[in-house]
Amino acid sequence: MAATNIEVWQRATVVESVLVAANIRRIVLAPALPKRAEPGSHIDLYTTITGERQKRSYSVVDSTEDGTRVAISVLQAPLSRGGSIFMHGLQPGDTLEITQPLQNFPLRVGAPSYVLLAGGIGVTAIVNMARVLKSLGASYTLVYAARSRERMAYLPELLALHGDNLRVHIDDEGSELSVADLVAGVDPAAELYMCGPIRLMDAVRRAWRDREVNETNLRFETFGNSGWYDPEEFIVRVPRLGVETRVPAGRSMLEALEDAGVEMMFDCRKGECGLCEVKVLALEGAIDHRDVFYSERQQHAAEKICCCVSRAVTSATGLQADAARGGPAILTIGVS
Amino acid sequence: MTIIQTTSSTTNKVLNYPLNTWYVAAWDHEVTRTLISRTVADKPLAIYRTEDGRPVALADACWHRLAPLSQGKVLTRDEIQCPYHGIVYNSAGRCVSMPAQETINPSATVPSYPVVERHRFLWVWLGDATLANPDTIPDMHQMDHPEWAGDGLTIPVTCNYQLVLDNLMDLTHEEFVHGSSIGQAELSESDFEVTHDDTTVTVSRWMHNIDAPPFWLKNMRDKFPDFTGKVDRWQIIHFEAPSTICIDVGVAKAGTGAPEGDRSQGVNGYVMNTITPETARSAHYFWAFMRNYRLESQLITSQLRAGVSGVFKEDEDMLLAQQTAIDANPDYEFYNLNIDAGGLWVRRLIERMLEAEGRPVSAGRAGRLSTAN
Ligand code: FES
Ligand code: FES
Ligand SMILES: [Fe+2]
Numbered sequence: 001m002a003a004t005n006i007e008v009w010q011r012a013t014v015v016e017s018v019l020v021a022a023n024i025r026r027i028v029l030a031p032a033l034p035k036r037a038e039p040g041s042h043i044d045l046y047t048t049i050t051g052e053r054q055k056r057s058y059s060v061v062d063s064t065e066d067g068t069r070v071a072i073s074v075l076q077a078p079l080s081r082g083g084s085i086f087m088h089g090l091q092p093g094d095t096l097e098i099t100q101p102l103q104n105f106p107l108r109v110g111a112p113s114y115v116l117l118a119g120g121i122g123v124t125a126i127v128n129m130a131r132v133l134k135s136l137g138a139s140y141t142l143v144y145a146a147r148s149r150e151r152m153a154y155l156p157e158l159l160a161l162h163g164d165n166l167r168v169h170i171d172d173e174g175s176e177l178s179v180a181d182l183v184a185g186v187d188p189a190a191e192l193y194m195c196g197p198i199r200l201m202d203a204v205r206r207a208w209r210d211r212e213v214n215e216t217n218l219r220f221e222t223f224g225n226s227g228w229y230d231p232e233e234f235i236v237r238v239p240r241l242g243v244e245t246r247v248p249a250g251r252s253m254l255e256a257l258e259d260a261g262v263e264m265m266f267d268c269r270k271g272e273c274g275l276c277e278v279k280v281l282a283l284e285g286a287i288d289h290r291d292v293f294y295s296e297r298q299q300h301a302a303e304k305i306c307c308c309v310s311r312a313v314t315s316a317t318g319l320q321a322d323a324a325r326g327g328p329a330i331l332t333i334g335v336s
Numbered sequence: 337m338t339i340i341q342t343t344s345s346t347t348n349k350v351l352n353y354p355l356n357t358w359y360v361a362a363w364d365h366e367v368t369r370t371l372i373s374r375t376v377a378d379k380p381l382a383i384y385r386t387e388d389g390r391p392v393a394l395a396d397a398c399w400h401r402l403a404p405l406s407q408g409k410v411l412t413r414d415e416i417q418c419p420y421h422g423i424v425y426n427s428a429g430r431c432v433s434m435p436a437q438e439t440i441n442p443s444a445t446v447p448s449y450p451v452v453e454r455h456r457f458l459w460v461w462l463g464d465a466t467l468a469n470p471d472t473i474p475d476m477h478q479m480d481h482p483e484w485a486g487d488g489l490t491i492p493v494t495c496n497y498q499l500v501l502d503n504l505m506d507l508t509h510e511e512f513v514h515g516s517s518i519g520q521a522e523l524s525e526s527d528f529e530v531t532h533d534d535t536t537v538t539v540s541r542w543m544h545n546i547d548a549p550p551f552w553l554k555n556m557r558d559k560f561p562d563f564t565g566k567v568d569r570w571q572i573i574h575f576e577a578p579s580t581i582c583i584d585v586g587v588a589k590a591g592t593g594a595p596e597g598d599r600s601q602g603v604n605g606y607v608m609n610t611i612t613p614e615t616a617r618s619a620h621y622f623w624a625f626m627r628n629y630r631l632e633s634q635l636i637t638s639q640l641r642a643g644v645s646g647v648f649k650e651d652e653d654m655l656l657a658q659q660t661a662i663d664a665n666p667d668y669e670f671y672n673l674n675i676d677a678g679g680l681w682v683r684r685l686i687e688r689m690l691e692a693e694g695r696p697v698s699a700g701r702a703g704r705l706s707t708a709n
Contacts, residue, residue, distance in 0.1 A: 066694070104443045108428050109465040110450065132466055216430040220442055272441050295438035 007044065007099040008033060014094045015069065021153040023076045024121065025088050026061070031098060034067035039128040040105035040193075040221070043070065045098040049082035054255075056083040057270070059125035059195070059221075060101050061154070070101065073153055075121040082250045105221035107132060111191040114140040117182070117204065119196020120151060125221055126195055127154055130162060145169040145177040145200070183207035193219045197226045198290060206296075220292075222271060227290040227311060234285065234312040234329040238262060241335070246328075253307040257335070264307070265336060271309035278307045278333040285329025286316040307333070349662050349670055351498035352699040353377050353613040354578050354689035355463035358473045360610045360622050361451070362458045363490065367391045371416065373406035375614050377462050381449065382406035386414035392427040393460045395447040399423065399431065405446065455479040457610070457622065463693070474580035478606045478626040485631040487641050488608065488624025491652055495659035496699070497579055497619040498683065500611045503651055504581045505539060505678035507571055513650050517551045517643070522569075532681045537575040539678035544568050545590045551643060552587045555603045558636055559629045566590035567602070573678060577685045583607040604628050607644070616699035617659065623648065 016028040029043075037060040046053045058072040074087040090096070107129045114133055118126040123144060133140040142162050146152045149170055158166055169177035183204060186192055194204055201220055208218045231249040236256060238244075245260040247253045254276050257264055266276040271291030280287070280303055289299040291306035298304070312329035361376050362383055371384045373396050380396035382405040392414065396406045403420035410416050414427035424433035429448035431440050450461040450468040455476035461468040478484040493500060503509065510519040520543075528541040548556060548567045556563045567587035574582045588594035588602025605627045612620040625644045630636050672680060690697050 106445065106447075108448070109468065136466055215440075216426055216428065216432050222442070268443075272443055274437065292442060293437070293439055298438060 005102045005104070007102065009097055009099055011095050012045075012070075012098045014090045014092050014096070016092060017088075017090055020073060021155075022148075022150040024073055024151070024153045025076070026071055026073045026153070027087065027090060028069055028071045029096075029098060030069060031067065031100065033100060035100040036065060036067040037063035037070055037101035037128070038103055039107040039132045040125065041101035041103045041128075042105075042125070042221075043072065043098050043101055045096055047083040047086040047096075049086055049250075054083060055269075056087075061124045061127050062131070063101070063128075067101070073121070073124045105193070105195075105219065107193065108191065109136065111189070111217075112139070113187050113190040114138060115182075115186050115190055115192040116140060116142045117192060117194035117196065117200075118142070118144045119194070119200040120146050121153070122194070122196035122200075123153055123158075124195075126193065127158070129193060130158070130165075134162060134165070140165060142166045143169070143177065143182060145171075145196070147171045149173065179203040179207050183211060186213075188213050189217075191217045191219060195221050198222065199226075199228060222292055227288040227309075229286075229288045229311075229313045231288075231311055232313050232328065234314075234331060236312075237330065237332040238335055239281070239332060247311070252309065253311060253331075257307065262335060266308055269308045271306050274306060276306050276308040277304050278335050279304055280331065281334050282332035283312065283330070285312045285314045285331070287311075287331075288313050305333075348498075348683070348687075348698050350496050350616055350699045351683065351686060352616075352690055352696055353497065354686065354693060355695070356461075356467050356693055357463065357578050357689065358452070358459040358461055358468075358470075359579070359612040360457040360620070361393060361460040361612065363622070364453060364456050364458060367453075367458050369410050371406045371408060371410060373404060374620070376460060376620075377613050378615055379462055380404070380406075381460065382408075382416070383458070384410050384416060386427055387412060388414075390414070390427065391451050391453055391458050393449045393451045393458075394425065394427075394429050395449075397446065399444045399446050456624075474576040474582075474610065476580065476582060476608050476610065478582070479608060479624060483631075484606070484626040484628050485633075485637055486605075486624055486626035487637050488622065489641065489645060491621040491623070491648060492614075492618070493621050493652055493655055494618045495655045496617055497611045497613040498686070499655050499658060500609075500619060500621055500651075501575070501579060501581065501682050502676070502679040503655060504583065504609055505537070505573060505575060505682055506675050507541070507573070507583075508675050509651075509654075513654055514647050517647050518549050520546065520549045522546045528675075528678075530677045530681065532685070535577045535685065537573075537678055537681040537685065539571075539573040539575075541571045542568065542595055543570075544595070548587050551647075552603070554643075555605070555627075555640075556587060558633075559603050560589075560601075563589070568592075568594045570594065575678070575682050577682075578689055579612065580610040581607075582609070605640075617663075621648075621652075 010032040012029040012031040015030050018026050020026045042057050042059045044055055044057050047056050061071045061073050063070045074084050076084040076088045116126045116130050130142045142165055169175050233249050234247050236247055243260050245256050247256040267273045274293035287302050288311045290309040293306055312331040314329045359376050361374050367385050369385055371382050374381050381393045382396040383393050385391055396404050398418040403418055408417045408419040415424050417424045422435040423431055426432050429446040431444035434440050450465055452459045452470045454473055456479045459473050508524045511523050522543045526541055526543045531538045545566045568590050569587045572584040586602050586604040588599055592601035594602050608624040610622050614620055625640045687697050
């Protein structure tokens with residue numbers, strides 16, 4: 001039901017931009033048409049990347065009660081698609097086009113208990129949920145995992161607010177998260193909300209399924225921007241249309257095909273709906289499935305992929321050196 | 337040109353409704369393993385009970401193509417299936433099966449609203465769920481208390497809910513609208529007292545040493561078969577925001593101490609009313625008449641329900657005529673009389689709730705018309 005998700009585009013002014021962790025900026029926006037942000041909501045906005053407007057989604061970390069201030073946080077990834085570089089360059093007083101808070105990841109009030117799992121920058125989707133659960137007096141555990149402490153945005157604030165309800169796992173401090181232990185320890189009636197890298201979320205989803213607890217009690221949001229491998233440039237071919245084009249590391253296959261003039265069908269552009277599906281006709285390299293539309297079986301079969309998020313890489317080990325041949329991966333597809 | 341809008345609800349003819357509150361969506365007996373559709377505060381709901389008896393209210397529009405879920409099927413456990421392409425949802429509104437694919441789109445949910453079954457009604461909260469506190473459900477305990485007996489019905493009224501509240505907060509209309517049953521001239525002649533706090537308004541009226549009107553004479557004789565003579569009559573109207581009104585009514589043999597608190601020589605009823613806005617111009621008016629004498633008599637329960645039904649039909653006719661006149665005369669305002677004090681406090685409390693939610697006080701002129709019940 002899309003009622004709360006009709007996009008109302010508006011101007012927003014940047015009122016603050018500060019570093020809150022290594023490469024993570026907290027950006028506070030003042031929207032022209034304020035609306036309170038529910039926990040789990042995100043905004044869409046337009047970035048300008050080499051002169052071109054591109055839509056990006058960011059979770060709302062917090063907002064004022066009346067919605068006049070909305071904070072997001074942006075990780076500048078070295079291999080980013082360019083959007084995060086634009087975002088990090090924003091200065092107070094700059095304006096950009098944003099939507100009102102949109103909701104695809106609602107927090108259900110009334111569950112017997114909750115586990116919130118944040119991996120790295122995924123914490124941005126979880127902060128507001130944790131705050132609301134705390135103020136409701138709900139029974140909850142907040143699990144926050146990252147590779148290193150300096151990459152963890154909002155850690156001091158979360159520690160101060162959630163105290164013993166917060167469990168922190170940091171890889172390079174030897175306290176890395178065991179997904180198996182985490183999932184095994186979750187109360188069968190609890191709801192688990194998570195946001196983080198796809199490896200983490202896949203592992204949790206698998207452990208959850210194996211445990212045969214209520215599947216819908218596992219809630220997650222994916223913006224389709226993390227995969228099993230770092231993005232590489234690859235080549236996509238559409239023989240029927242005589243198209244061959246490069247997909248740069250910072251751009252999706254869907255975008256590259258559109259750039260090449262191929263008329264594509266899509267909806268969510270984040271690997272959920274399956275509308276951007278293309279057929280795999282031939283492949284030199286390996287596929288990095290980044291969607292949640294296909295089952296594991298289907299992803300394994302690698303007959304079709306969601307081109308809005310999924311990519312080709314040179315080798316299944318993720319190391320260029322292991323590639324069967326030199327040069328980029330080549331993916332030959334059929335489009336509808 | 338600037339347009340200046342007044343927001344004073346005291347002259348507002350089509351009052352908006354708060355959302356951060358509990359509204360009755362249905363009687364307990366209406367909620368079964370068969371889906372029903374009911375619109376509350378402009379939100380269509382699909383209402384049913386799970387296998388273990390829990391009531392559920394989901395938005396009545398499928399995530400996929402908005403087909404009405406209320407036309408779908410109740411499945412096992414807590415699940416229902418969309419009638420169109422078969423998506424299955426659980427009671428939390430979450431998709432548990434997408435027939436055409438192997439996975440479930442994580443965004444596929446429909447809103448599931450907090451519900452509480454209490455006082456023989458199903459109460460639903462449509463606003464911010466983090467504020468939904470069942471302790472704020474209005475006190476209607478007479479509905480299912482062992483010391484009270486009675487029953488009621490629902491009237492689908494095609495007027496703004498506020499007109500019903502106005503009607504119940506000032507009972508001088510009884511003389512003119514209900515002349516053959518409960519009306520009498522003393523109603524307009526007697527004094528009344530109004531008090532209020534943050535969430536309630538009370539209007540009390542006592543009429544001393546008067547003839548009992550036909551409805552009350554019959555009730556007195558149900559309890560005191562030989563009764564003749566004068567009575568002291570009372571009407572104590574308790575409003576609880578935003579739209580529940582319980583009226584303590586009764587008569588006692590004149591001079592036997594009822595005004596001082598001894599009601600033993602009289603008969604006492606409670607007119608339970610809770611009015612749920614459906615659209616700007618329609619409402620579900622849930623009512624019951626509860627009594628605390630002759631509890632054993634189902635005959636009296638049926639007679640009272642039929643009698644009050646007849647009285648409320650007279651109100652309904654007036655309310656519809658009033659709404660029609662309001663809409664036909666958009667340039668004319670309401671004016672207020674001294675007798676409207678209770679109703680005006682009601683409006684002011686509702687106006688405050690709306691302001692706290694940051695929502696307009698007026699539902700405007702272009703409200704949707706009633707949909708069938
Ligand atoms: S557009 Fe929805 S999965 Fe690609
Ligand atoms: S409209 Fe409900 S499944 Fe398609
Ligand atoms: Fe009446």
